[in-house]
Amino acid sequence: MAQVTLNTLRKVYPNGFEAVKPASFTIEKGEFVVLVGPSGCGKSTMLRMIAGLEDITQGDLQIGDRIVNDVDPADRDIAMVFQNYALYPHMTVRKNIGYGLKNRKIAKDVIDQKVTDAANLLNLNDYLDRKPSQLSGGQRQRVAMGRAIVRDPSLFLFDEPLSNLDAKLRNQMRIEIKALQRRLGVTSVYVTHDQVEAMTMADRIIVMNGGEIEQIGTPAQVYHSPASTFVASFMGAPPMNLLDALVAENAAMIGGQTIAQFAGHGPVTLGIRPEDILPDPNGDFEINVTLIEELGAHRILHATWAGQTIMVSVAKDVTAETGTMHVAIKSDALSFFDAQTGRRL
Template sequence: MAKVKLDGVRKVYPNGVEAVEPCHVDIPDGELVVLVGPSGCGKSTLLRMVAGLEEITDGTLHIGDTVMNDVEPANRNIAMVFQNYALYPHMTVAKNMGYGLKNRGLPKTEIAQKVAEAAKMLNLEDYLNRRPSQLSGGQRQRVAMGRAIVRSPELFLFDEPLSNLDAKLRNQMRIEIRALQQRLGVTAMYVTHDQVEAMTLADRIIVLNAGRIEQIGTPAEIYSQPASTFVASFMGAPPMNIFTGTSDGQQATLDGGLSLNGAGAPSQTGKIQIGIRPEDVALDPSGPLPFEVDIVEELGAHRLLHGQLSGQPFSVSLNKDEPASTGPTKIALKPGAVHFFDAEAGRRL
């Protein structure tokens, strides 16, 4: 295992584009950290700098107690699992998994032992003599992980490894990846654009936006105390409702004139942004807030109500057993449901 420290690590391309702003991250031994954000936010660039596949413009990267800025990728004792598997089509599963060890000159008996151990761990024992074309997508991804495991790396790097799989298989594979990482006790960095994947896999999450780290925290912290409107709207399915409004220091009022009595208010007065998660709302015929339901979206285990609150778009998430229909109704907010953000910067107040 190895701890990872990024001290002001930054990436600027020759054309002047800053892909990653200076970032400071400490990852202790054995932690699985997920880098999440939309396409182009810099998460894969950051991972590739750790891997040595992208040059670091400024700052220092430590893996363990060693500065890695100028260390070749092959000498970093890391293993990377890619989105596209990167398997040799003419080799069997066993040869694909053991190829890196063969190149390092390990004895055949030791290679066979390591491959067998990894295959057992990944339920690939019956597929060792098959070629990649004879495997499913999930089996190919297991082979790619097996190839990484046999190297006994200090650090695992995953770059959107499940993007090519269907939804059911993605769910299964992320459970397997999490269980595997915990069993091995190895430090891992995992890149995804899927916030559900991030929430279910991570010990901690790093949320990136336009090359900047918006927030670092546990899944619970990211969800319950988003540091900005970007994090609030990106993390959560469905996303948080974000409104514009005002605060007088004691009470918040939505644009449109609806006051959120009893919900508190930030000490900052004037224009603010207000966030309410759809699941922190209850339908209540005697509730204080009028809500006009335009659409009821059935999703099996739950249903979403989409409509208008104080003239602004608003969604409510309900249990599948709760009755719902279009038209006017009233709602009540659960305790702690309201989040307040700065009107300009969007940062949490």
């Protein structure tokens, strides 16, 4: 296990494009950290700098007790699992898993034992003599993980490893990866654009946007206390409702109705998670439901409130139909953001 420290790490390409703005954070030993954000936000560039596949423009990267800015990828004691598996098609599973060890001149009996141990861990025993073309996508991903595991690295790096899998297999594999990381206790950095993967797998999430870090926190912190309107709208399915509100006389109002007490004056953006709007015949607020989305375990009500679009998440047994509905608001679950900057107030 290794602690990883980034000190004002920055990446600027020769054409002047700043892919990663100065970033500083520490990943603790054994921690599973997920970098999440939309395409082009800089998360993969950040991972590639940690891996040594991208030069660092500015700042220091420390893995364990070493500054590794100028250390070759092969000498950083890391193992990387790629999106496309990067398996050798002409080799068996056994040879694919042990190939890196063979290149390092490890004794054959040691390689055989490490491959066997990894196969046991990943349920690949029955596939060791098959070629990658004879495997499913999930099995190929396990082989790629096996190849990383046998190296006993101090740091695992995952670059969107599940994006090529179907939804059901993605769900299964993210549980397996998280359980495996827990058993091995290896410090891990995982890149994804899927906020569900981030929420379910991470010890801490780093949300990126436009090359900079928007927020670092536990899944609960990022979900319930987003640091900006970007985080609020990106994390969560469905995302947080963001509504234009007005603060006057220490009260936040929508459509002239007071929603909550709030110190300040002028326009703000009010954030409410869809599950924190509660259908209630005696509720103080009136919405107009325009569409009901059935999702099995729950329903999403698409509605308007004082001329603004909102979503409401309700349990499957809650009676709902289009038209007028009275609701109550969980006042202790509200988030307030600066209307200009989008930052949390």
